[in-house]
Amino acid sequence: MDFFSILTMVGGLALFLYGMHMMGEGLSKASGGRLESILEKLTNTPVKAVLVGAGVTAVIQSSSATTVMVVGFVNSGIMKLEQAVNVIIGANVGTTITAWLLSLSGIEGGNFFVRLLMPASFSPVLAIVGVGLITFSKKEKSKDIGTIMAGFAILMIGMNTMSEAVKPLAEVPGFGRVLTMFSNPILGMVAGLVLTAILQSSSASVGILQALSKTGSISYATAIPIIMGQNIGACITALISSVGASKDAKRAALLHLYYNLVKTSLFMAVFYLLNYTVHFTFMGSATTPLGIAFVHSAFNVAACIVLMPFSKVLVKLVRLTVRDKVIAEELTPEERELMTLDARFLDTPGLAIERSRHVAVTMASYAQKSIELAMGLLQDYDAEKAAEVERIENQVDRFEDELGTYLVKLSSRNLSERESHTLSVLLHCLGDFERISDHALNIKESADEMADKKMEFSEKATEELMVFSNAVKEILGTAINAFSEDNLEKAKLVEPLEEVIDQLNIEVKKRHVKRLRKGKCTIELGFVLTDITTNFERVSDHCSNIAVCLLQVNEDSFETHEYLDALKEEDNLEFKGKVLAYRDKYRLP
Secondary structure (H helix, E strand, O other): OOHHHHHHHHHHHHHHHHHHHHHHHHHHHHHOOHHHHHHHHOOOOHHHHHHHHHHHHHHHOOHHHHHHHHHHHHHHOOOOHHHHHHHHHHHHHHOHHHHHHHHHHHOOOOOHHHHHOOHHHHHHHHHHHHHHHHHHOOOHHHHHHHHHHHHHHHHHHHHHHHHHHHHHHHHOHHHHHHHHHOOOHHHHHHHHHHHHHHHOOHHHHHHHHHHHHOOOOOEHHHHHHHHHHHHHHOOHHHHHHOOOOOHHHHHHHHHHHHHHHHHHHHHHHHHHHHHHHHOOHHHHOEOOHHHHHHHHHHHHHHHHHHHHHHHHHHHHHHHHHOOOOOOOOOOOHHHHHHHOOOHHHHHOHHHHHHHHHHHHHHHHHHHHHHHHHHHHHHHOOOHHHHHHHHHHHHHHHHHHHHHHHHHHHHHOOOOOHHHHHHHHHHHHHHHHHHHHHHHHHHHHHHHHHHHHOOOOOOHHHHHHHHHHHHHHHHHHHHHHHHHHHOOHHHHOOHHHHHHHHHHHHHHHHHHHHHHHHOOOOOHHHHHHHHHHHHHHHHHHHHHHHHHHHHHHHHOOOOOHHHHHHHHOOOOOHHHHHHHHHHHHHOOOO
16 A cells, blocks of 8 residues: 555545535534424433434434533533433434445445445435535525535545545555454454544544455454444543533533443453353454444444443442532522533534524513513612612623623524524624613612602603503513514514604603693602603614514615615505504503
C-alpha cells in the first residue's frame, strides 16, 4: 500500500464523515425540532425512554449527539437522571442502524435487482436527485430532503473509496500479522476505543472496520473486541460536553460511560468464557460488513434487554461517584428557567429555538404579572407587592440579557426558514417585554408617591382609570397569548384595541383638565395621573409592536408603518368594526 493509497483512504474517510454530518443535519432540520421535543417529553416510562432514545438516534445517526442533548436536558433540569439512563440505553441501540446501512457496501452479485441495491449503483442517483433538490427547489422541506439524499450518497461514496483504497492490504503479509494482534481481546478493545475516541463517532469507526473487512483479512476474533472498544470510545463526546456542567449533567455523561463499561465487561466475560469452553468455530472465519452490523446490533440489543431492569442501579452508582454537597444551593424558578438555555443545544438549532421560545414566553408572563401587580397598587397599596414589582423587573432585565446573548449565538447557526422566522420574532419582542416591565416599575413608583403623600384620586377619576386599566390588561393579555401560541388571529385583535387606548388616553387627560378648572382635582394629582396614563398608553404601544411583528414576520416583511397605514385605511371595514366594538366596551363613564 503506497502513499497515494493512504491518501485515497484518508480522503474516503473525510467524505464518509462529511456525508454522515450532512445527512444528520438534513434529518435534524427536516424534523423541525420535533425529534428533540419528543426526546424531552416522551420519557416518562423506562420503555418509552428506551424507544425514544433508539428512535431519535436512528434518525439523527449519532448516539453521541443524542447523549449530548440528554446531558444538556439534565444540566437544565428538564430531564431527571432516572429518565436519562433509559434514553442513553436506547441511544446505544439506535446507533446500530448506521452499521446496517453501511453493510449495503458488501452486497455482491450480477443480478440486475441485486446490483441496484449496491451503493455504486444507487449513490450517484441519490447524489444527482439530492443536489438537484438543493440547487433548484425553493421549498425548505425539499432542500432538507435533498441534503439527506446527497449526504447519504457522499457517505456511501466515501465508504466505497475507503474499501477500494484498503483492498491492496489483503496482499500484504504484515497486515494479517498486525490484525492477529487485535484478536487479543484486551488489545482489540483498546484499539476500538482509541479509534472511536479520536473520531468521536462510533458509526465512523464501525464504518472503517466494515471497509477493512472487505479485504477478507478481518476475522470475527479480531472484529468482536474492536466493536466492544468502539462502544466505550463513543462516550468521550458526552464526557467532554459535561465539563463545567452541573453535577447531574456530569452524572448523565458518566451514565453513558458506566453503561458501556458494564455491558462490555459483562459481554467479554461471558462470551470469552463460553468460547474457552465451547470453542466457537466462526471466530477464525473472515467477517463481512453484514457480519459486523449483526454483531454490533446483537451486542447492543442484548445489553439493552439485560441491563434495562438494572437502570436504577446505574443511577445509584453515578450518584456515589459524583456526590452532592451537604448543603445544596437552592435555585430560584427564574434561574432554573435560564439554565435551560444550554450551550450544548446550539448544535441542534431546532431544540435551541424551542428552548429560547419557552424562556421568552416565561419572560412575557413575568412582564404581564408585573403590570397587573402595579395596577393593583393604585387601588390597594401593599408594600410587599410593590417590592415584588421591582424584583420582577430586575428578573426580566436578566432574562433579556441572557436570552438576547443566546439568540445572537444561535443566529450564526444553520437555521431552517421556520427557525429563522421564530428567531426574528424572539429578537424583536424581547425589548418590548423588557420595556413593559419598565412601565410597570414606573406605575409602581406613582403608587409609591400616592401612598407616601396620602393622595387619592376623585371617585370619577378612579372610575375612568379602572376602565383604562381594564383595556390595557386585555390588550396585554391578547398580545402575550398571541405570542405564546403563535396565533395570528389573536394578533389581529391588538391594533384595533390599541387605537381605542390611544383615544382613552386623550379623553382621560381632557377630563382631568376640566376637573382641574372646576377645582375638583389638584395639580400634583394631575401630574401623577398623567404619568400613569402615559405608561398605560406606552404598554399598549409595545403590545402593538409584538402583534405587528408576529404578523409581519409571517409575511416576510418588516415594513411596520406601511402595514399600519394599510390597516387603518378608510375602506378596511373589518378593522373599523373591531375599533367600534372595543370603543363601546371601554366607554368612559
